[in-house]
Amino acid sequence: MLLIENATVIDGTGRAAQPNTSILIDGERIAWIGPADAVDRSKPIEQTIDAGGKYVIPGLIDAHVHVCWNGRESVPELIKRNRDDLLLEAVTTLRSVLASGTTAVRDIGGQDYMEMSLQRAVEAGHFAGPHMRTSGKLICMTGGHGHFAAREADGPEELRKAAREQIKAGADNIKLMATGGVATPGQDVQAGQLTVAEMAAAVEAAHTMGCTASSHCHGALGIKNSLLAGMDSVEHGSYLDEETAEMMVEQGAALVLTLGVADPDLDDLPAAVRTEAERMQEPLETLRAHVRETVTLAREKGVFIGSGSDAGGNPLAPHDFSMARELEELVDHGLSPLEAIGIVTRNNARILRWEDEVGMLEAGKLADFVILAGDPLADISNVRNIEAVYKNGERVNPSQRI
Ligand SMILES: [Zn+2]
Known part of the structure; x- marks a missing residue:
C-alpha cells in the first residue's frame, strides 16, 4: 500500500x-x-x-474539451493536415493535460473518431493520459456551427441516425449545436440552429442507449430549445435568462461554463493566428460581459454548474494548465476557491456520470x-x-x- x-x-x-x-x-x-x-x-x-x-x-476534471485539436491553430485549417500528425500531437496534448493535474476529461467534439483511439490507447497503457469520456463528432445542421468537423444532419430522422453513429463508434455523450458559435466565421451566436424536434430525436436516441446529451448554446433561444429537447447539459450558456435558468433547475440540467475561452490570453499568441484572434476579439468581448451575468444568475437560481476549458476549440484555447485557468476564472467570477474546486471535481464527475469512481x-x-x-x-x-x-x-x- x-x-x-x-x-x-x-x-x-x-x-x-x-x-x-x-x-x-x-x-x-x-x-x-x-x-x-x-x-x-x-x-x-x-x-x-x-x-x-x-x-x-x-484530480481535476474537464467536462468540455477537444483533445484532437491543439488550441493553437484554427480548427478548419488544422484539420487539413495529415491525420497521423494530428493524432501524434494529441498524444502529447493528453500527456501534458494529465501532468498539469487533470485526471479525467470529456471530449465534446472529436476528429474522425481519433479520440476513441486515444482513449483506447490510454486505457491499454500505451501512453499516459487522463480517463476519457467521448462524444464522437459534433452534430450540427447543414452549415451549422463547426460544420467543417461535424456530422451535418437535418430533420429528426437524420439526427437520430447521426446520434446512433456516434454511439456506435463508442461515444458516451452526443454533442449537438443549438446556436451559432464564435469559432465559425460569420455566425450569429444568438441565432438558433438545430430545432427542438431535431434535437429531441437525437436526445431520445442517446438516452435510450444510456448515453448523455449536451448542446452548444450561446443565445437563450438555443438554451430553451435544448431544454425542451431534454438535454442533460447546456455548454457555454452565455445568454442564460430567468426563464431558461428556472427550466434548468426544474429539469436538473447542468450548465457547463467555459470561462477561459471567452477570456483568452492574447499575450502569448502564435503569429499564425493573430488575424483569427483579431476577428474573434469583439464577439468574445460581448460574450464575456454576458457570461458574468450568466454566472450570477445561475448561482442565484441554483443551477447545477460544471466547468470545461473548451481547450482545442479555437486557436485561443490552449491545453496547457487549461483547468487551472478555469479555476482562476471561476474565482474571478465570484465563487470561493472551495466552491470552484467542487465544481471542477465533484460536479464535473456527476456530469460525466462518473461520480462512483472519480x-x-x-x-x-x-x-x-x-x-x-x-x-x-x-x-x-x-x-x-x-x-x-x-x-x-x-x-x-x-x-x-x-
Ligand atoms: Zn467546444
Whole structure:
C-alpha cells in the first residue's frame, strides 16, 4: 500500500479543508482516508510520502474539451493536415493535460473518431493520459456551427441516425449545436440552429442507449430549445435568462461554463493566428460581459454548474494548465476557491456520470489526486504549483508536461 501522510486534504465533497489527514492507497483505489494519527498500520505499507505542509485535491476534471485539436491553430485549417500528425500531437496534448493535474476529461467534439483511439490507447497503457469520456463528432445542421468537423444532419430522422453513429463508434455523450458559435466565421451566436424536434430525436436516441446529451448554446433561444429537447447539459450558456435558468433547475440540467475561452490570453499568441484572434476579439468581448451575468444568475437560481476549458476549440484555447485557468476564472467570477474546486471535481464527475469512481477523495474511489505545494484556498493559482499528480494510484511522470 501507498501512504500519503499528514496532508491538508480538500476532498471535493464540499467539506472544508481537513488538516493532518492521511490517505492509504491500495493498487488503483483509495483504501482509507482519515486523521493522520489513526492510520491502520497492520497491513504492509510499501511506500510513504510525507505530505506535511502540502495540500491534496482530487484530480481535476474537464467536462468540455477537444483533445484532437491543439488550441493553437484554427480548427478548419488544422484539420487539413495529415491525420497521423494530428493524432501524434494529441498524444502529447493528453500527456501534458494529465501532468498539469487533470485526471479525467470529456471530449465534446472529436476528429474522425481519433479520440476513441486515444482513449483506447490510454486505457491499454500505451501512453499516459487522463480517463476519457467521448462524444464522437459534433452534430450540427447543414452549415451549422463547426460544420467543417461535424456530422451535418437535418430533420429528426437524420439526427437520430447521426446520434446512433456516434454511439456506435463508442461515444458516451452526443454533442449537438443549438446556436451559432464564435469559432465559425460569420455566425450569429444568438441565432438558433438545430430545432427542438431535431434535437429531441437525437436526445431520445442517446438516452435510450444510456448515453448523455449536451448542446452548444450561446443565445437563450438555443438554451430553451435544448431544454425542451431534454438535454442533460447546456455548454457555454452565455445568454442564460430567468426563464431558461428556472427550466434548468426544474429539469436538473447542468450548465457547463467555459470561462477561459471567452477570456483568452492574447499575450502569448502564435503569429499564425493573430488575424483569427483579431476577428474573434469583439464577439468574445460581448460574450464575456454576458457570461458574468450568466454566472450570477445561475448561482442565484441554483443551477447545477460544471466547468470545461473548451481547450482545442479555437486557436485561443490552449491545453496547457487549461483547468487551472478555469479555476482562476471561476474565482474571478465570484465563487470561493472551495466552491470552484467542487465544481471542477465533484460536479464535473456527476456530469460525466462518473461520480462512483472519480471527483472525490473517498474510500473505494480511484486514487486520482494532485499534491500541491501551496494552499489553493488561500490563492487558487496554487493549483499550478504541482508537487505530484497521481492517476489510478500511480505517480505521473512530471516531465510529460512540456
Ligand atoms: Zn467546444
